[in-house]
Amino acid sequence: xxxxxxxxxxxxxxxxxxxxxxxxxxxxxxxxxxxxxxxxxxxxxxxxxxxxxxxxxxxxxxxxxxxxxxxxxxxxxxxxxxxxxxxxxxxxxxxxxxxxxxxxxxxxxxxxxxxxxxxxxxxxxxxxxxxxxxxxxxxxxxxxxxxxxxxxxxxxxxxxxxxxxxxxxxxxxxxxxxxxxxxxxxxxxxxxxxxxxxxxxxxxxxxxxxxxxxxxxxxxxxxxxxxxxxxxxxxxxxxxxxxxxxxxxxxxxxxxxxxxxxxxxxxxxxxxxxxxxxxxxxxxxxxxxxxxxxxxxxxxxxxxxxxxxxxxxxxxxxxxxxxxxxxxxxxxxxxxxxxxxxxxxxxxxxxxxxxxxxxxxxxxxxxxxxxxxxxxxxxxxxxxxxxxxxxxxxxxxxxxxxxxxxxxxxxxxxxxxxxxxxxxxxxxxxxxxxxxxxxxxxxxxxxxxxxxxxxxxxxxxxxxxxxxxxxxxxxxxxxxxxxxxxxxxxxxxxxxxxxxxxxxxxxxxxxxxxxxxxxxxxxxxxxxxxxxxxxxxxxxxxxxxxxxxxxxxxxxxxxxxxxxxxxxxxxx
Amino acid sequence: xxxxxxxxxxxxxxxxxxxxxxxxxxxxxxxxxxxxxxxxxxxxxxxxxxxxxxxxxxxxxxxxxxxxxxxxxxxxxxxxxxxxxxxxxxxxxxxxxxxxxxxxxxxxxxxxxxxxxxxxxxxxxxxxxxxxxxxxxxxxxxxxxxxxxxxxxxxxxxxxxxxxxxxxxxxxxxxxxxxxxxxxxxxxxxxxxxxxxxxxxxxxxxxxxxxxxxxxxxxxxxxxxxxxxxxxxxxxxxxxxxxxxxxxxxxxxxxxxxxxxxxxxxxxxxxxxxxxxxxxxxxxxxxxxxxxxxxxxxxxxxxxxxxxxxxxxxxxxxxxxxxxxxxxxxxxx
Numbered sequence: 017x018x019x020x021x022x023x024x025x026x027x028x029x030x031x032x033x034x035x036x037x038x039x040x041x042x043x044x045x046x047x048x049x050x051x052x053x054x055x056x057x058x059x060x061x062x063x064x065x066x067x068x069x070x071x072x073x074x075x076x077x078x079x080x081x082x083x084x085x086x087x088x089x090x091x092x093x094x095x096x097x098x099x100x101x102x103x104x105x106x107x108x109x110x111x112x113x114x115x116x117x118x119x120x121x122x123x124x125x126x127x128x129x130x131x132x133x134x135x136x137x138x139x140x141x142x143x144x145x146x147x148x149x150x151x152x153x154x155x156x157x158x159x160x161x162x163x164x165x166x167x168x169x170x171x172x173x174x175x176x177x178x179x180x181x182x183x184x185x186x187x188x189x190x191x192x193x194x195x196x197x198x199x200x201x202x203x204x205x206x207x208x209x210x211x212x213x214x215x216x217x218x219x220x221x222x223x224x225x226x227x228x229x230x231x232x233x234x235x236x237x238x239x240x241x242x243x244x245x246x247x248x249x250x251x252x253x254x255x256x257x258x259x260x261x262x263x264x265x266x267x268x269x270x271x272x273x274x275x276x277x278x279x280x281x282x283x284x285x286x287x288x289x290x291x292x293x294x295x296x297x298x299x300x301x302x303x304x305x306x307x308x309x310x311x312x313x314x315x316x317x318x319x320x321x322x323x324x325x326x327x328x329x330x331x332x333x334x335x336x337x338x339x340x341x342x343x344x345x346x347x348x349x350x351x352x353x354x355x356x357x358x359x360x361x362x363x364x365x366x367x368x369x370x371x372x373x374x375x376x377x378x379x380x381x382x383x384x385x386x387x388x389x390x391x392x393x394x395x396x397x398x399x400x401x402x403x404x405x406x407x408x409x410x411x412x413x414x415x416x417x418x419x420x421x422x423x424x425x426x427x428x429x430x431x432x433x434x435x436x437x438x439x440x441x442x443x444x445x446x447x448x449x450x451x452x453x454x455x456x457x458x459x460x461x462x463x464x465x466x467x468x469x470x471x472x473x474x475x476x477x478x479x480x481x482x483x484x485x486x487x488x489x490x491x492x493x494x495x496x497x498x499x500x501x502x503x504x505x506x507x508x509x510x511x512x513x514x515x516x517x518x519x520x521x522x523x524x525x526x527x528x529x530x531x532x533x534x535x536x537x538x539x540x541x542x543x544x545x546x547x548x549x550x551x552x553x554x555x556x557x558x559x560x561x562x563x564x565x566x567x568x569x570x571x572x573x574x575x576x577x578x579x580x581x582x583x584x585x586x587x588x
Numbered sequence: 589x590x591x592x593x594x595x596x597x598x599x600x601x602x603x604x605x606x607x608x609x610x611x612x613x614x615x616x617x618x619x620x621x622x623x624x625x626x627x628x629x630x631x632x633x634x635x636x637x638x639x640x641x642x643x644x645x646x647x648x649x650x651x652x653x654x655x656x657x658x659x660x661x662x663x664x665x666x667x668x669x670x671x672x673x674x675x676x677x678x679x680x681x682x683x684x685x686x687x688x689x690x691x692x693x694x695x696x697x698x699x700x701x702x703x704x705x706x707x708x709x710x711x712x713x714x715x716x717x718x719x720x721x722x723x724x725x726x727x728x729x730x731x732x733x734x735x736x737x738x739x740x741x742x743x744x745x746x747x748x749x750x751x752x753x754x755x756x757x758x759x760x761x762x763x764x765x766x767x768x769x770x771x772x773x774x775x776x777x778x779x780x781x782x783x784x785x786x787x788x789x790x791x792x793x794x795x796x797x798x799x800x801x802x803x804x805x806x807x808x809x810x811x812x813x814x815x816x817x818x819x820x821x822x823x824x825x826x827x828x829x830x831x832x833x834x835x836x837x838x839x840x841x842x843x844x845x846x847x848x849x850x851x852x853x854x855x856x857x858x859x860x861x862x863x864x865x866x867x868x869x870x871x872x873x874x875x876x877x878x879x880x881x882x883x884x885x886x887x888x889x890x891x892x893x894x895x896x897x898x899x900x901x902x903x904x905x906x907x908x909x910x911x912x913x914x915x916x917x918x919x920x921x
């Protein structure tokens with residue numbers, strides 16, 4: 017349900033990132049009808065009518081349903097939504113996957129987590145850790161012919177932090193960023209106000225992919241980068257088409273080949289309907305689908321000519337964050353009781369037909385710094401929950417069977433954005449509600465229109481909040497739990513938690529280069545988050561992909577985004 | 589429907605405007621067009637008001653929850669969208685833009701609203717027209733065959749109609765996809781904008797209307813067949829089928845045209861589901877997303893365009909009445 021997470025750093029993604037309320041790019045209120053976008057898809061009725069027959073013929077030929085499978089390219093049917101392709105503005109999972117093909121980054125993160133050269137051939141970090149100097153590769157050009165130089169890098173970084181960009185994630189990735197300086201045409205320096213260890217990894221993500229400075233203004237709808245594929249067309253709510261960049265020669269060091277990509281074309285089809293997406297794969301109309309409906313996983317595993325791929329997503333797991341800043345959850349015993357009152361194992365298994373694993377820590381096992389020691393630390397234990405509630409003074413019972421204290425019912429509020437929650441997650445949430453009721457805790461699970469939901473979240477008028485965040489770095493914990501990472505400064509500590517111990521571990525880990533010390537600090541932080549009842553981890557979100565047997569060399573990058581540069585189509 | 593008022597008998601009875609049928613018709617059409625403009629303006633105003641009454645701060649919904657926490661971004665967006673101005677000024681700006689034909693700029697899609705509508709209008713119009721035509725194509729023979737006779741056939745037809753009206757559109761769509769696209773590979777599953785991509789979505793949409801149309805047509809025909817004119821036609825030796833087709837059907841079609849305005853609305857709603865299941869572009873889906881995201885210019889733009897379409901269709905239907913029922917030709921607008 018990463019969808020519900022208002023603060024999910026776009027990196028987010030999760031199984032499903034159709035966040036409808038995603039930030040728009042720059043919104044020129046009275047902006048002129050940009051020539052770019054208007055020209056992009058001028059498809060008047062007449063033109064379409066004229067093309068109708070041709071389209072019908074084409075469809076009929078591709079038709080026997082194998083439109084996606086020929087040598088021309090690969091078709092990826094996704095459950096996601098796309099509203100802006102500017103990587104510095106948007107943050108959803110699908111947009112990142114698309115953008116990775118269009119934009120290259122200064123550096124790359126290898127599968128082992130080590131940083132490797134990419135558009136920057138080498139770099140130096142100043143002794144005080146506050147200045148990063150990058151030497152750019154020569155001979156790189158953007159799709160519009162503009163050469164890559166220091167000014168282009170600076171323009172991209174300035175664009176990321178410009179309030180007009182309304183960046184929801186990219187700007188936060190830059191940490192204590194102070195600015196970018198052009199040293200000479202092929203040298204650029206990024207300045208920080210204090211050391212920030214995650215910077216290089218941040219720069220390797222698609223969110224900080226380098227854009228052609230000429231195209232920045234229109235990059236929402238006409239993205240121009242230097243990547244292995246270039247943008248061709250976008251039909252709203254329907255498809256996005258990219259084609260091979262024939263002059264590409266600056267692939268990542270981990271790539272399996274050199275030169276242009278192997279696929280001539282890459283088509284992203286937006287298919288929100290589970291059944292239609294799954295059917296498109298089984299009938300050969302798509303070569304790859306995401307968000308395989310969990311009910312279809314078993315069938316997919318045994319289907320011939322198809323593969324099922326499941327990869328745990330790094331970052332935070334799908335979890336319910338507890339609002340410890342107001343009663344009744346300000347009492348640690350009530351929080352701990354709620355953790356034990358819910359049979360998470362059983363719920364996750366039955367709702368997702370055993371596809372997702374139950375989570376024990378707020379970090380996903382795929383995240384560096386994950387600690388496995390929390391396993392079974394908060395088992396389903398109604399007796400322990402009852403005892404904790406007794407100790408907390410909630411000893412009375414009202415006519416509906418809920419616990420009371422001083423005549424007040426033990427009740428918590430859980431609003432969700434109706435448009436943002438998937439049906440399966442809705443069922444899971446109702447399961448949690450039913451289990452809590454057995455323990456005498458009322459959960460007011462209410463489905464709200466996006467306006468009311470945003471208002472509740474901003475006003476802090478909620479006790480439970482469900483979300484997950486895709487992030488390669490355990491520093492995501494700092495963004496969620498450090499006392500200075502409140503939403504008004506771009507952080508995600510939405511309940512304004514102030515825990516000096518967590519602050520100490522998380523802040524020192526972010527500034528430290530000592531791997532062992534970082535590991536220890538993150539393990540301590542995860543343990544405290546669970547033991548203090550700040551969160552109830554539910555399940556480990558994973559990529560659930562259905563892949564045609566024809567698709568070869570499909571890989572994930574370090575953040576588990578799909579890589580299409582090496583992919584080719586063979587025989588099924 | 590071709591209309592040739594000049595060819596009609598020119599016999600204005602008492603109370604009818606002088607000047608002949610042609611001039612009367614022109615005046616009638618002019619008045620109706622003026623009325624249509626008022627209706628469109630009213631729809632736009634109601635939409636403008638309703639969107640501002642919806643819960644929550646529209647700018648915060650628009651920028652998304654993450655960005656809504658950043659005062660700088662919110663202030664920037666509020667200024668760009670004009671929401672920092674008084675409501676009266678916003679409304680005046682809105683009317684001024686409308687008068688100049690400027691439908692505005694979509695915050696979410698980063699595109700001018702006319703371009704958004706141009707991209708999505710034809711897929712929806714072609715879908716709804718095809719769906720409407722298919723529904724009539726099935727409903728007319730069904731009604732003609734079953735009206736007023738053979739109770740068993742009528743019962744069977746009624747059952748079918750009930751089923752088609754009751755099944756949710758997305759389920760019909762998935763069933764059609766499963767057989768014709770996934771299994772038989774006859775039609776593409778998603779994203780089709782050509783003819784072959786239109787077939788399954790149009791059938792899905794049509795099935796929801798067939799039952800309704802058949803029932804209305806059959807009721808109308810049954811009533812018409814009991815009228816004296818049917819009896820006199822039969823008395824003149826006209827065959828039963830001819831009586832049904834030439835006389836009764838004509839009466840029943842009036843009822844269908846009466847609900848055609850309603851049908852346009854229903855089709856636009858149904859299009860949201862169909863467009864989602866089949867991954868089609870279209871106004872229905874764009875409108876649904878725009879409402880969720882408080883993308884006001886897109887919502888008002890689509891309201892204005894569909895309002896204009898709606899009033900034009902109603903106007904066309906009323907013209908049609910005058911063709912079907914000569915008595916109305918003399919009636920004032």
